[in-house]
Amino acid sequence: MFLIPAAKEREKAQKAAAQKKASQTPSTSGHSTPTARAMSPIGTPTKSSKKAGSNSQGARKSGTTIPSRKNSEGLSSMLLDLSAAGLQPREDESPRVDEPTPRVAMEREKLLEEARRELQASGQDVKKGVSLVVIGHVDAGKSTLMGRLLYELGRVNEKSRHANERESSRAGKSSFSWAWELDGTKEERERGITMDIAMQSLSTAHRQITILDAPGHKDFIPNMISGASQADCALLVVDATTGEFEAGFERGGQTREHLVLVRSLGVSQVVVAVNKLDQVNWEQARYEEVREHLKIFFGQSGFQSSKTSFVPVSAMLGVNLVERKSPEASFLDQWYRGPTLVDLLDKLEPPVRDIESPLRLPISNVFKGQSSGICVTGRICGGTVQVGERLRVLPGDETAVVKSIDLDERSVSWAAAGSNVTLYLTAIDPIHLNIGSVLCPLNDLVPLAICFNARIIVFDTQLPIISGASVELFHHSRDVPATISKLIANLDRATGSVTKKNPRVLTKGTSAEIEITLRGDGPGGVAKPIPIEPFAVNKDMGRFLLRRGGETIAAGIALEIRH
Numbered sequence: 001m002f003l004i005p006a007a008k009e010r011e012k013a014q015k016a017a018a019q020k021k022a023s024q025t026p027s028t029s030g031h032s033t034p035t036a037r038a039m040s041p042i043g044t045p046t047k048s049s050k051k052a053g054s055n056s057q058g059a060r061k062s063g064t065t066i067p068s069r070k071n072s073e074g075l076s077s078m079l080l081d082l083s084a085a086g087l088q089p090r091e092d093e094s095p096r097v098d099e100p101t102p103r104v105a106m107e108r109e110k111l112l113e114e115a116r117r118e119l120q121a122s123g124q125d126v127k128k129g130v131s132l133v134v135i136g137h138v139d140a141g142k143s144t145l146m147g148r149l150l151y152e153l154g155r156v157n158e159k160s161r162h163a164n165e166r167e168s169s170r171a172g173k174s175s176f177s178w179a180w181e182l183d184g185t186k187e188e189r190e191r192g193i194t195m196d197i198a199m200q201s202l203s204t205a206h207r208q209i210t211i212l213d214a215p216g217h218k219d220f221i222p223n224m225i226s227g228a229s230q231a232d233c234a235l236l237v238v239d240a241t242t243g244e245f246e247a248g249f250e251r252g253g254q255t256r257e258h259l260v261l262v263r264s265l266g267v268s269q270v271v272v273a274v275n276k277l278d279q280v281n282w283e284q285a286r287y288e289e290v291r292e293h294l295k296i297f298f299g300q301s302g303f304q305s306s307k308t309s310f311v312p313v314s315a316m317l318g319v320n321l322v323e324r325k326s327p328e329a330s331f332l333d334q335w336y337r338g339p340t341l342v343d344l345l346d347k348l349e350p351p352v353r354d355i356e357s358p359l360r361l362p363i364s365n366v367f368k369g370q371s372s373g374i375c376v377t378g379r380i381c382g383g384t385v386q387v388g389e390r391l392r393v394l395p396g397d398e399t400a401v402v403k404s405i406d407l408d409e410r411s412v413s414w415a416a417a418g419s420n421v422t423l424y425l426t427a428i429d430p431i432h433l434n435i436g437s438v439l440c441p442l443n444d445l446v447p448l449a450i451c452f453n454a455r456i457i458v459f460d461t462q463l464p465i466i467s468g469a470s471v472e473l474f475h476h477s478r479d480v481p482a483t484i485s486k487l488i489a490n491l492d493r494a495t496g497s498v499t500k501k502n503p504r505v506l507t508k509g510t511s512a513e514i515e516i517t518l519r520g521d522g523p524g525g526v527a528k529p530i531p532i533e534p535f536a537v538n539k540d541m542g543r544f545l546l547r548r549g550g551e552t553i554a555a556g557i558a559l560e561i562r563h
């Protein structure tokens with residue numbers, strides 16, 4: 001597997017940063033907490049400790065790295081933290097704002113025509129592109145599954161595999177050897193958990209799939225939300241081991257929470273890998289039991305049964321991922337004749353892409369390219385973008401020019417809605433590029449909001465919601481403090497019609513129209529507007545989640561932006 005340019009450059013930059021930091025400060029790896037990571041939105045030194053000699057791509061880490069970003073003021077944690085990464089430009093090395101800017105190659109109409117043609121061609125000789133977030137309770141085997149799948153598909157070479165085996169065994173963590181392909185940072189490897197979103201791509205016979213491996217640990221739900229908001233479909237991994245499935249599925253487990261979150265963020269197709277069947281003697285009865293539990297929950301959470309599918313696997317042994325030919329697979333073969341995991345992935349249907357609307361590209365990560373200036377990653381939520389285009393960065397007054405675009409490890413001249421891209425930008429000072437900012441055309445700006453009306457569905461929360469409640473609002477990879485400033489009406493869940501005006505409280509399960517007002521950080525902090533659009537205008541730009549005290553209390557859609 002080859003390093004994509006962006007990953008390669010980021011890795012070099014991070015290595016340099018790590019060396020610099022190591023020489024300046026005592027190492028904190030192994031002790032760093034989620035909040036410590038929050039201070040370095042781009043590649044904290046520990047994020048990129050890939051081994052010398054590994055020639056596998058490793059995963060692009062995407063999304064926010066920040067479980068709880070307290071500080072959204074001024075030089076907030078969402079800003080590109082050049083100093084923390086050791087990438088602060090020297091005084092004589094100010095950003096290259098005067099370098100020649102590339103030119104736009106095509107008129108918008110011509111670009112749209114090409115994008116439409118490509119979308120229609122999908123399914124014949126062109127593979128359809130889908131993005132897939134891998135979700136599930138902590139330790140269900142998500143990273144192991146992805147590592148092994150990449151290997152089975154020839155995307156991890158033997159050298160890298162042996163290096164992972166050797167190093168994980170040396171660290172006394174040999175059972176995590178497959179997961180190390182995805183969990184590339186020192187801290188992730190030491191703790192044996194995924195903390196950030198790792199991005200990989202793989203291709204099946206008819207699909208080009210962008211994989212976002214999400215953390216299962218509840219402390220990293222914000223990162224999981226960032227990953228889910230960049231995905232079309234989900235792969236849920238559950239641990240079939242007796243007691244383990246139940247622990248993940250119960251209240252407080254992440255299986256249910258992740259499913260509810262992805263559904264709220266617009267994901268409707270889910271493939272469930274019932275994993276670790278080797279741990280339960282490949283029992284069909286256990287597989288069926290797990291499947292039945294989940295089917296009931298899918299029904300209750302608004303998933304259509306035609307859009308959910310199940311597959312029994314052992315990630316560790318590589319059984320039923322791509323084939324069932326190994327000796328271990330013979331046990332499963334006695335009762336299972338259905339599709340493999342890859343067969344199911346190959347049938348995922350990409351949702352309708354909104355290429356005609358103006359460009360909306362929420363930034364999920366910012367990092368410095370070694371030779372190509374500054375890079376941002378994110379998923380295009382509407383419209384198209386091409387090399388040479390000048391874009392506005394919102395919030396703020398700045399613009400940037402697209403120098404080049406990477407899509408699925410290829411350099412492309414344009415990309416359209418639904419693609420997870422890396423843009424190399426020029427003609428901008430990196431300080432103006434923040435996680436959560438949105439890139440859009442100069443003449444079609446995304447609205448900025450401090451106050452907006454929304455429709456929400458209240459989750460299974462212990463404390464009812466009252467007017468004045470403080471919450472954290474999650475929109476793409478950004479989270480900001482907010483207040484539920486008004487409870488406008490209770491709504492009928494099915495029809496949306498008003499059932500009661502000005503309710504005093506919102507209890508679990510209710511649907512309501514509310515007013516949300518953003519707050520500044522801390523007492524006296526000034527609220528900063530965020531780019532958000534009514535759901536009716538752009539679905540992806542109009543969805544959000546509300547959390548309080550580490551619990552997701554509601555999902556919502558923006559109805560009307562108050563200017």
Ligand SMILES: Nc1nc2c(ncn2[C@@H]2O[C@H](COP(=O)(O)OP(=O)(O)OP(=O)(O)O)[C@@H](O)[C@H]2O)c(=O)[nH]1
Pocket residue numbers: 136137138139140141142143144145175176177179192193194195214215216217275276277278279313314315316317
């Ligand atoms: N026996 C067995 N063990 C497995 C299998 N898949 C994963 N494991 C083990 O389960 C443990 C957790 O695996 P990970 O892949 O790190 O789990 P994860 O879901 O990615 O964990 P987080 O990302 O931290 O939530 C490791 O010790 C794996 O070796 C399997 O199919 N069979």
